[in-house]
Amino acid sequence: MRVEELLAEARAQLDRVGPAEAAAVRADGGLLVDIRYAALRERDGTVPGALVVERNELEWRLDPACEHHAARATDHGLRVVVFCDEGYASSLAAVSLRRLGLYRATDLVGGFQAWRAAGLPVTPWRPPQASGR
Numbered sequence: 001m002r003v004e005e006l007l008a009e010a011r012a013q014l015d016r017v018g019p020a021e022a023a024a025v026r027a028d029g030g031l032l033v034d035i036r037y038a039a040l041r042e043r044d045g046t047v048p049g050a051l052v053v054e055r056n057e058l059e060w061r062l063d064p065a066c067e068h069h070a071a072r073a074t075d076h077g078l079r080v081v082v083f084c085d086e087g088y089a090s091s092l093a094a095v096s097l098r099r100l101g102l103y104r105a106t107d108l109v110g111g112f113q114a115w116r117a118a119g120l121p122v123t124p125w126r127p128p129q130a131s132g133r
């Protein structure tokens with residue numbers, strides 16, 4: 001199987017959303033999850049209110065049954081929209097979340113770049129402050 005086929009297979013399992021629908025999901029209490037790596041967040045900023053989770057931690061942070069889940073990952077029925085930079089890796093990530101039981105997980109068509117192009121809010125990236133402990 002080629003990566004293009006894997007991507008097409010993943011996307012066939014998703015009801016992908018555009019930027020306006022992703023904003024509506026957020027407004028309705030859903031969770032937007034930014035899986036872009038730090039250099040892209042530093043370069044372009046991020047979506048206000050999005051949970052930032054590096055791709056290699058995604059499953060552990062979003063599975064409500066995992067002891068390492070993020071506080072905002074409350075249950076398997078949570079509406080989750082994953083986004084990467086242009087909407088490729090996020091499709092594969094969303095399918096992985098669905099396999100964990102997050103049956104409403106999907107991704108953002110065109111990723112962060114589509115969000116920004118749609119004129120939706122973007123804020124400069126500010127890394128979390130060190131706790132000093």
